[in-house]
Amino acid sequence: MMEHKHSQPYAITVQDLVRRGKDRIPEELLSSEHLIYNSPAALAFNSPGAQGFGVKRAGLSIPGSIMLLIGPGCCGRNTTILGEQGGYQDRFYFYILDETDIVTGRHLQKIPQAVAEIVESRREKPSVVMLCMTCVDALLGTDMERVSRKAASVCGVPVVPCYMYALTREGRKPPMVDVRRALCSLLEKQPRHRRTVNLLGFFSPLQEDCELYPILRQMGLVRIQELSRCRNFDEYLAMSQANFNLILHPESWLAAQDMEKRLGIPSITLTRLYQVSQIHRQYMALSRALGSPIDDEPWLEQARQAVDAIRTRFSGVTMAIGGMQNGNAYEMALALTRYGFIVREIYASLSPDDFVYLRHLAQWSPDTEVYSNLSPTMLYYEGASHPVNLTIGKDAAWYHGTAAHVNWDDDIQPFGYAGVLSLLRRIGSALEERGHSTR
Amino acid sequence: MKGLWKYISPFAPDQSGAAAVLYGLGGIVVICDAGGCAGNICGFDEPRWFSGRKSAVFSAGLRDMDAILGRDDLLVRKVCAAAETVGAAFVALVGTPVPAVIGTDFKALCRMISRKLNVPALSVPTTGIGYYDAGMKAAYEALLPALTQEESVVEQGRAGVLGAVPLELADPDEQQVIAETLQREGWKKTTFFDCREDYEQAGRNERNFVVSPAALKGAHYLYERFGTPYEIRYLGRPLPGDVRNAVKGQRVLVIHQQIAADAIAEEVLRAGASFVQTAGWFLADPSCIRPGHIRLKEEDDWCQLADNDAFDVILGDIYFKRALPHFTGLYIDMPHFAVSGRY
Numbered sequence: 194m195m196e197h198k199h200s201q202p203y204a205i206t207v208q209d210l211v212r213r214g215k216d217r218i219p220e221e222l223l224s225s226e227h228l229i230y231n232s233p234a235a236l237a238f239n240s241p242g243a244q245g246f247g248v249k250r251a252g253l254s255i256p257g258s259i260m261l262l263i264g265p266g267c268c269g270r271n272t273t274i275l276g277e278q279g280g281y282q283d284r285f286y287f288y289i290l291d292e293t294d295i296v297t298g299r300h301l302q303k304i305p306q307a308v309a310e311i312v313e314s315r316r317e318k319p320s321v322v323m324l325c326m327t328c329v330d331a332l333l334g335t336d337m338e339r340v341s342r343k344a345a346s347v348c349g350v351p352v353v354p355c356y357m358y359a360l361t362r363e364g365r366k367p368p369m370v371d372v373r374r375a376l377c378s379l380l381e382k383q384p385r386h387r388r389t390v391n392l393l394g395f396f397s398p399l400q401e402d403c404e405l406y407p408i409l410r411q412m413g414l415v416r417i418q419e420l421s422r423c424r425n426f427d428e429y430l431a432m433s434q435a436n437f438n439l440i441l442h443p444e445s446w447l448a449a450q451d452m453e454k455r456l457g458i459p460s461i462t463l464t465r466l467y468q469v470s471q472i473h474r475q476y477m478a479l480s481r482a483l484g485s486p487i488d489d490e491p492w493l494e495q496a497r498q499a500v501d502a503i504r505t506r507f508s509g510v511t512m513a514i515g516g517m518q519n520g521n522a523y524e525m526a527l528a529l530t531r532y533g534f535i536v537r538e539i540y541a542s543l544s545p546d547d548f549v550y551l552r553h554l555a556q557w558s559p560d561t562e563v564y565s566n567l568s569p570t571m572l573y574y575e576g577a578s579h580p581v582n583l584t585i586g587k588d589a590a591w592y593h594g595t596a597a598h599v600n601w602d603d604d605i606q607p608f609g610y611a612g613v614l615s616l617l618r619r620i621g622s623a624l625e626e627r628g629h630s631t632r
Numbered sequence: 633m634k635g636l637w638k639y640i641s642p643f644a645p646d647q648s649g650a651a652a653v654l655y656g657l658g659g660i661v662v663i664c665d666a667g668g669c670a671g672n673i674c675g676f677d678e679p680r681w682f683s684g685r686k687s688a689v690f691s692a693g694l695r696d697m698d699a700i701l702g703r704d705d706l707l708v709r710k711v712c713a714a715a716e717t718v719g720a721a722f723v724a725l726v727g728t729p730v731p732a733v734i735g736t737d738f739k740a741l742c743r744m745i746s747r748k749l750n751v752p753a754l755s756v757p758t759t760g761i762g763y764y765d766a767g768m769k770a771a772y773e774a775l776l777p778a779l780t781q782e783e784s785v786v787e788q789g790r791a792g793v794l795g796a797v798p799l800e801l802a803d804p805d806e807q808q809v810i811a812e813t814l815q816r817e818g819w820k821k822t823t824f825f826d827c828r829e830d831y832e833q834a835g836r837n838e839r840n841f842v843v844s845p846a847a848l849k850g851a852h853y854l855y856e857r858f859g860t861p862y863e864i865r866y867l868g869r870p871l872p873g874d875v876r877n878a879v880k881g882q883r884v885l886v887i888h889q890q891i892a893a894d895a896i897a898e899e900v901l902r903a904g905a906s907f908v909q910t911a912g913w914f915l916a917d918p919s920c921i922r923p924g925h926i927r928l929k930e931e932d933d934w935c936q937l938a939d940n941d942a943f944d945v946i947l948g949d950i951y952f953k954r955a956l957p958h959f960t961g962l963y964i965d966m967p968h969f970a971v972s973g974r975y
Contacts, residue, residue, distance in 0.1 A: 229693040267645035286638050287636070289635055290635070300635065328729055332730065361695070569718060
């Protein structure tokens with residue numbers, strides 16, 4: 194079995210991983226078993242809010258909401274980036290804890306007053322105040338639900354706690370799972386509309402040209418709601434009128450469960466895939482589940498043609514795929530291998546669920562090597578020793594400065610056949626820009 | 633309201649200051665956190681990360697069960713495994729709010745680690761509550777006794793500069809500016825304490841220059857240990873001509889770290905300002921404090937001082953301006969990376 198240790202980055206081939214099985218994932222690929230290497234490639238794991246959506250940015254998804262972050266100064270530090278670049282400048286406030294607060298818990302008495310002062314200072318009343326708690330209050334066992342109720346009664350605006358507890362990252366309710374639940378917690382039971390559906394999972398909308406919208410309309414669904422497309426608080430509240438939820442990101446399971454329990458809205462899960470044939474199968478399964486026919490033929494055909502074209506032009510191009518992108522690195526590797534690319538390396542966290550893709554990938558590309566961005570041995574990784582033509586994901590780009598790059602981490606979310614088309618277009622453009630010869 | 637910050641995001645915390653001093657010294661730096669603090673350091677407070685120069689900075693990846701059960705043995709095992717993989721010359725543990733709240737015994741951890749690895753293990757017990765300068769100060773205090781070697785021969789013309797980490801600099805080239813300034817003054821070699829040899833050979837320095845109040849205690853330690861004299865001095869770029877012109881006859885407020893603020897204030901006075909006031913949130917050592925300097929604690933303090941027409945010109949990081957909607961004078965940007973995370 195090929196494994197490298199000491200002075201070399203740890204890597205294991207897909208073939209060997211599959212041989213070991215999902216119950217024997219090597220320790221080097223499990224973040225709980227070693228220190229976590231803190232490199233720019235690991236940023237998405239260590240500080241998801243620094244790029245993309247972390248708890249702070251996600252927590253402000255409700256239109257008109259503002260956030261009070263309660264914690265030591267260090268917890269709010271990277272919020273400067275969000276304020277400057279993300280247009281959130283006037284939506285973040287900080288209650289900075291000092292030692293006395295932590296020892297005596299006096300801040301809990303002051304939060305309602307702080308919330309009232311913030312609400313009063315604004316020209317327009319916010320729709321909701323999110324209270325973002327950090328590891329300190331997690332360890333103190335603060336009952337922030339109670340504090341939120343008190344604050345709401347003082348300021349006359351809904352106040353909702355959300356939890357930026359990195360300590361619980363590998364627990365049952367990791368922060369990014371719980372914040373999705375928190376965002377739905379203000380929804381109240383209403384009469385459900387038969388022809389209304391919610392798309393759950395992302396904090397920004399699906400790409401405009403995503404076929405999921407017309408497909409849902411084919412099925413008679415006239416109102417397709419996404420939190421990120423809500424223009425005001427009333428549109429947000431209308432999400433509780435949905436007949437059912439479509440879960441598009443696995444981290445929405447808790448929100449969906451909560452909505453089913455409190456509001457009686459059931460849910461169906463769809464997975465983001467890049468294998469055209471699997472996307473088709475998934476739509477057929479959705480059709481069966483809802484008892485309504487789906488004709489995805491035009492989009493399926495378009496995607497097949499795009500795959501044929503990219504295969505003709507770039508078959509044999511080598512690539513490395515990272516985890517900092519809009520997709521599952523293993524599923525994407527499987528799809529792109531099937532489309533004629535040679536995936537040399539994957540840098541991503543690995544969970545037992547990924548073996549469903551790895552088993553197939555082992556047949557197509559057994560020598561593809563899997564690395565963990567988080568392993569201390571990645572200190573020794575030198576992209577120059579493992580050259581590839583193309584990278585997908587910001588982490589992969591970090592390792593391979595000279596390759597063509599597709600960051601594939603935009604806020605607008607790729608999905609379905611449209612996602613495949615966009616990805617293949619971007620790959621084609623990146624390779625052409627680098628002067629990669631077409632056939 | 634005390635503790636409430638409505639305009640200004642928090643400054644670089646103490647753990648970022650500690651990590652900045654420890655960066656690139658050949659040891660492994662373990663941020664004892666759950667991940668977010670290390671992410672902040674890497675993604676925000678340490679521009680050298682993105683320069684391609686690697687440094688063995690790790691997150692301990694603490695989880696709730698580590699905090700509840702105090703699994704120090706697990707942490708020691710992980711640290712030793714990483715140190716052996718990397719071949720670390722020393723191990724530095726950096727504190728964050730989690731170990732501060734659960735009362736981690738860093739000294740005991742260091743003893744356990746150094747016994748297993750046979751390399752020095754030191755700790756910087758930062759808490760995430762203090763500012764970057766407190767972390768820098770603590771890191772110098774921990775590093776200097778641990779790394780400096782006995783050295784009796786002073787090298788004439790060799791200067792050491794303490795405190796010139798990116799968090800304290802106005803632009804990425806400022807270290808080069810400092811080196812050139814000292815070279816013009818006849819110093820043959822300048823060291824910045826940004827590699828292990830600079831610490832090991834600190835006794836060879838003919839003189840140390842202190843550019844941040846956070847490094848004063850470190851310089852004093854070297855004075856006591858080797859007799860190396862030190863000079864508190866701002867070595868950054870002088871004020872541009874347009875700024876000198878703009879402050880003539882004006883009431884000026886300078887907000888920065890103490891050594892920079894003092895030097896700028898003197899320059900502003902020389903340029904003809906009618907009055908100069910310095911202020912700041914950061915360390916103000918009695919040995920370099922300017923008479924009348926105002927120590928700020930809260931955001932409200934800043935608003936009371938400057939959100940009015942008491943001053944005609946303010947020199948400071950532009951980020952502070954957000955809290956001054958009523959200030960109608962001229963605001964001149966003097967970037968401070970520890971404030972706004974930009975040059």
